[in-house]
Amino acid sequence: MRLRGRVWKYGDHVDTDAIIPARYLNVSTAEALAPHCMEDIDPTFAAQVKEGDMIVAGENFGCGSSREHAPLAIKGAGVSGVVACSFARIFYRNAINVGLPILESAEAAAGVESGQELEVDLEAGEIQNLVTGETWRAEPYPPFMMGIIRAGGLVPYTRRNLVAGQGTAVVEGRGNV
Amino acid sequence: MGYTLSEKILAAHAGLAAARAGQFVDVAVDIVLSNDITAPIAIREFEELGVERVFDPERVVMVPDHFAPNKDIASAEQCRRVREFARAQGLRHYFEVGRMGIEHVLLPEQGLVVPGDVIVGADSHTCTYGALGAFATGMGSTDIAVAMATGRTWMRVPETIHISYHGSLQPYVGGKDLILYTLGQIGVDGARYQTIEFAGPVLEALSMDGRLTMANMAIEGGAKAGLFAVDERTRAYLDGRAARPWQAYQADDDAVYVRRLEIDVAQIEPQVAFPHLPENARAVSEAGEIVIDQVVIGSCTNGRLEDLRVAAAILRGRQVHANVRCIVIPGSQQVYLDAAREGLLEAFVTAGAAVSTPTCGPCLGGYMGVLAAGERAVSTTNRNFRGRMGHPDSQVYLASPAVAAASAVAGKIAHPASFDGQRDEEKAL
Ligand code: SF4
Numbered sequence: 031m032r033l034r035g036r037v038w039k040y041g042d043h044v045d046t047d048a049i050i051p052a053r054y055l056n057v058s059t060a061e062a063l064a065p066h067c068m069e070d071i072d073p074t075f076a077a078q079v080k081e082g083d084m085i086v087a088g089e090n091f092g093c094g095s096s097r098e099h100a101p102l103a104i105k106g107a108g109v110s111g112v113v114a115c116s117f118a119r120i121f122y123r124n125a126i127n128v129g130l131p132i133l134e135s136a137e138a139a140a141g142v143e144s145g146q147e148l149e150v151d152l153e154a155g156e157i158q159n160l161v162t163g164e165t166w167r168a169e170p171y172p173p174f175m176m177g178i179i180r181a182g183g184l185v186p187y188t189r190r191n192l193v194a195g196q197g198t199a200v201v202e203g204r205g206n207v
Numbered sequence: 208m209g210y211t212l213s214e215k216i217l218a219a220h221a222g223l224a225a226a227r228a229g230q231f232v233d234v235a236v237d238i239v240l241s242n243d244i245t246a247p248i249a250i251r252e253f254e255e256l257g258v259e260r261v262f263d264p265e266r267v268v269m270v271p272d273h274f275a276p277n278k279d280i281a282s283a284e285q286c287r288r289v290r291e292f293a294r295a296q297g298l299r300h301y302f303e304v305g306r307m308g309i310e311h312v313l314l315p316e317q318g319l320v321v322p323g324d325v326i327v328g329a330d331s332h333t334c335t336y337g338a339l340g341a342f343a344t345g346m347g348s349t350d351i352a353v354a355m356a357t358g359r360t361w362m363r364v365p366e367t368i369h370i371s372y373h374g375s376l377q378p379y380v381g382g383k384d385l386i387l388y389t390l391g392q393i394g395v396d397g398a399r400y401q402t403i404e405f406a407g408p409v410l411e412a413l414s415m416d417g418r419l420t421m422a423n424m425a426i427e428g429g430a431k432a433g434l435f436a437v438d439e440r441t442r443a444y445l446d447g448r449a450a451r452p453w454q455a456y457q458a459d460d461d462a463v464y465v466r467r468l469e470i471d472v473a474q475i476e477p478q479v480a481f482p483h484l485p486e487n488a489r490a491v492s493e494a495g496e497i498v499i500d501q502v503v504i505g506s507c508t509n510g511r512l513e514d515l516r517v518a519a520a521i522l523r524g525r526q527v528h529a530n531v532r533c534i535v536i537p538g539s540q541q542v543y544l545d546a547a548r549e550g551l552l553e554a555f556v557t558a559g560a561a562v563s564t565p566t567c568g569p570c571l572g573g574y575m576g577v578l579a580a581g582e583r584a585v586s587t588t589n590r591n592f593r594g595r596m597g598h599p600d601s602q603v604y605l606a607s608p609a610v611a612a613a614s615a616v617a618g619k620i621a622h623p624a625s626f627d628g629q630r631d632e633e634k635a636l
Contacts, residue, residue, distance in 0.1 A: 043395055043484065047592040051599075052571035055244045056274060056281035058251070070599040090396040093429060094592060095571075096331040098248055098347035119400050119431055120331055124347035172231065174361070184349050185255045188357070192256070 031152040031179075033110040033131060034160075035082035038068075038075060039144040042088035046121065049092065049100040058099060060106030067103040081108040084150070086142045088114065092121025101125040111150055113157060113168075115139045126175055127184040133157060138166040152179070209459020211367040212434045213402040216342040216456050218364075220325045228366040228463070236266075237324040237341075237451075239354045242310055243271035243282070245329030245347070246289045252352035261296050262358035268300040268319060269293050270310040273567040278574040308539025308565045311335040311423060311507035315415075316539055321445065321453035322437045327354050332507050332589065334425045338418035339444070340437040340455055342402075345426060365431045366465040367458075368398055371407035374473035379623045381517075382417030383509060383587065383607035385409070386424040387478035389470065391488030399429030401465065404458060409472050410435065415444045416513035423508045424589050427485040479585070479620055480605035483593045491610055494620040501584040502533040502615040503596075504608050505563075506570045509587035510538025512545050514608040519551040521612035521626055522558040528618030533560035534576045536568060560615070572597045585614040 048071045050063055057063065068075035085091075085104065091114035092100060101124045104112065111131040125132045131152055138157040142148060147160040153176075155168040171179065181187035210218070210225065218226035220234035239261075241249050246269050253261075261267045269289050274282035293301035300319060302308065311332050314320050322340035326333060329351040336343035346360070354360045372385060390397075403425050410418065418435050425433025435441070437455035445453070476490035504510075504518050515537060527533040535555045537543035543565060546552050555562050569576030570588040578584055578597030583604065586596065591603035606614070609623040616626065 045590075045592045047571075047590070047595050051594050052244075052273075052573060053577075055571075056279060056285060058248045058285070070594040090399065090429060093395060094331065094590060096245065096329055096333075096345040096347050098245070098329075098349060101347075102248075116396070116399065118396070118429060120345050120347060123350055127347060127349035174231070184353055185252050188353050189256055192258070 031131065033082070033084065033150040033152065035084045035110050035148060036080065037084055037086050037142050037144055037146050037148050038079065039142065040071065040085065040087040043090045043093055044071065044087050045094035046092060046097050046100045047094055050097065050103040055097060055099055060102040063099050063103035064106030067107045076107060079107050079109065082110045083108060084148050085109055085112045086114065086139055087112065088139060089116050091117050093118035096120045098124045098128060101128050101130045105130045113138050113148070113150070126178055129179065129183040131179065133168040135166050135168040138168065141166065208463050209461040211402065211462045211464065212404055212436070212456055212458045213342055213365055213367055213432060216323055216325060217362060226364050228364050230364045231361060232364060233359055233361050234325050235359055236327050236354050238266050238268055238319060238326040239351060240268045240310060240314070240326065240328030240330065240333060241348065241351050242269070242273055242330055243275050243286050243289055244273045245351065247285045248348035249329055249351045249355065250288060250292045252349045253355055256352065256356050258356040261355045264297045265299050267296070267298055267355050268314065269298060270302050270307060270313060271304065272307060272309050272565070273571065274573050275307065275566060276304045276564065306540055308542070309507045309510055309567055312510050312538030312542065315339060315419060316541055318445070318448035318450040321449045321451050322441065323454040323456055327351060327360055331426045332423050334430065334433050335419055335423040335507060337422040337425065337432050337434040338415065339441055340435060342432055342434065344431050365400055365402045367402040367404050368466045368468065369404045369406060369464040370468045370470065372409035372470045372472050373407050374409065374471045376409065376472050377476060379477050379609045380472070380475055381607055382413055382420035384475060384478040385472065386421040387480050387485065387488040387605060388475050390424065390427050390486045392468070393428050395427060395484050395486045396429040398425065401430055402432045402434055403428065403430050404434050406436065411438060414513055415440060416511040419511065420508050424485065427589055477607060477610050477622060479610060480591055482591050482602040482604065485589065485591060485605060491620065491622045497583065497604065497620040499531060499585050499614060499619055500582040501576060501578060502531055502611050503536070503569050503576055503584060503586040503588060504534070504611050505536030505538060506567065506588040507538065508589040509608050510536060510542065512542050514587065515542065515546045515551050518608040518612040519554040521609060521623055522560065522616065523554040525558055525616050527559040527615045530618050531615050532576070533615040534563060534569060535560050536563045537565055539565050569596055571595065585611050585620060587611050
């Protein structure tokens with residue numbers, strides 16, 4: 031999977047209230063949420079973001095609430111992926127589960143500016159700044175997580191497991207990362 | 208080497224003899240929770256899975272509390288969706304308005320949380336239940352949908368930070384001040400992906416309400432869970448309340464921790480977390496002159512009976528400042544009833560405060576106290592992110608019920624002890 035797009039860069043601790051304010055949580059589809067994505071920290075984002083664009087941020091992206099509306103709003107806005115120094119735990123799971131690719135790389139996050147173009151090779155974990163030519167490598171996903179991404183999210187992945195009679199087990203690879 | 212509480216509870220639920228931090232495990236869950244905001248997506252994804260029934264209608268819990276009683280038509284539609292699903296699935300623990308409370312006040316109170324449980328909830332403050340020695344953590348709706356269908360979920364066993372509190376507490380310092388101070392020390396991502404084990408003599412003496420407040424805000428340090436060991440106080444709380452038999456786990460003396468912190472509480476004053484992060488904690492005496500427009504006393508952090516008692520003790524016989532709207536929200540119907548019987552509600556109303564039925568309401572800027580641009584609130588809630596309680600240019604200061612009540616009277620951020628002296632003078636007259 032390859033992602034390519036223009037960068038929107040933000041700082042540390044971009045919280046879920048910033049990604050999608052709670053006042054809009056009385057709806058739950060990606061399409062309905064997208065027009066309010068990033069509204070409180072960047073009112074220009076939702077109007078100007080283009081299909082394929084990427085978000086690059088600092089530490090602890092997506093901290094705060096468990097609302098899956100956050101990765102849904104980002105996906106609904108057309109964003110193809112998020113690169114950050116680090117992600118908050120619940121957001122990380124949610125993004126994988128809804129099929130929004132995210133990558134952790136402090137070097138890449140530091141080496142990219144708003145408006146520059148980025149290319150990401152998801153399988154290889156490779157991130158390239160197409161303006162400066164710099165390339166970075168992110169930590170690869172554990173195998174079962176890549177399985178979830180390939181299946182298009184946790185629901186299709188689990189459905190496949192259930193159909194295959196593998197019961198409820200969603201963890202394919204055990205071990206330390 | 209020994210094992211932490213998280214390692215023991217997760218190993219037991221994975222059917223393994225042992226599990227170590229860093230390991231991925233597939234665990235059975237005891238309770239799966241969602242609310243009126245997160246359940247609609249969970250239900251949608253559950254239906255996508257093509258599974259007919261939830262794994263156990265006794266263990267799937269739904270609480271419409273965020274925008275309920277319905278704040279607008281869209282919320283009403285969401286609540287209806289949850290209600291219809293709960294009925295169709297025969298969920299035993301669906302709590303309708305009138306019996307409802309804020310989920311994290313309600314579940315422990317109703318005995319639905321017991322020590323040793325693994326609980327997953329589509330709400331980040333699910334970690335509250337760690338106060339009872341349950342491994343409880345927040346997840347998104349899709350994870351919850353899969354857990355509702357299968358009764359299982361995957362987890363990465365977290366590393367653990369051990370934080371021990373010793374010394375004697377200053378007057379008016381409680382669980383909220385301890386956790387705000389701790390967040391000030393470790394930062395909002397100081398425990399990211401990790402468990403915090405809260406320990407030490409100060410916490411052994413802390414009430415269950417105070418422990419619930421601390422575990423509640425473990426997520427504000429990025430933690431996956433915030434755990435307390437089970438002790439006599441836990442047993443007393445569960446007595447006559449626990450809905451299921453339970454097993455307590457203890458961390459080993461030689462458990463492996465990634466970090467150990469010792470906190471001497473003697474130096475800790477009542478705390479205030481400044482906008483816009485919970486880690487911006489300061490002593491209230493160093494807050495300076497912060498004039499406020501609103502005070503909120505409630506939420507899953509501080510909406511329990513003890514919290515309302517503390518607030519009422521300060522508000523009784525006084526008046527909320529003319530420029531302040533003070534909103535008190537009991538966390539559950541039981542808390543509401545107890546507060547009524549004890550005369551706390553009368554103290555609030557007489558002081559000029561508004562008292563609401565249980566709801567999250569203003570905590571997340573939903574309704575019942577949304578802030579306008581430029582307005583400042585002191586709130587006993589857990590988050591003060593930009594725009595959390597309303598307009599993006601409004602400001603939220605997090606504090607304990609004692610500081611919130613004192614500030615409501617003073618019209619600015621105030622130390623509760625500043626009313627102590629006054630009270631003594633009144634008494635002397
Ligand atoms: S009271 Fe606030 S923090 Fe607690 S569950 Fe409700 S919205 Fe979330």
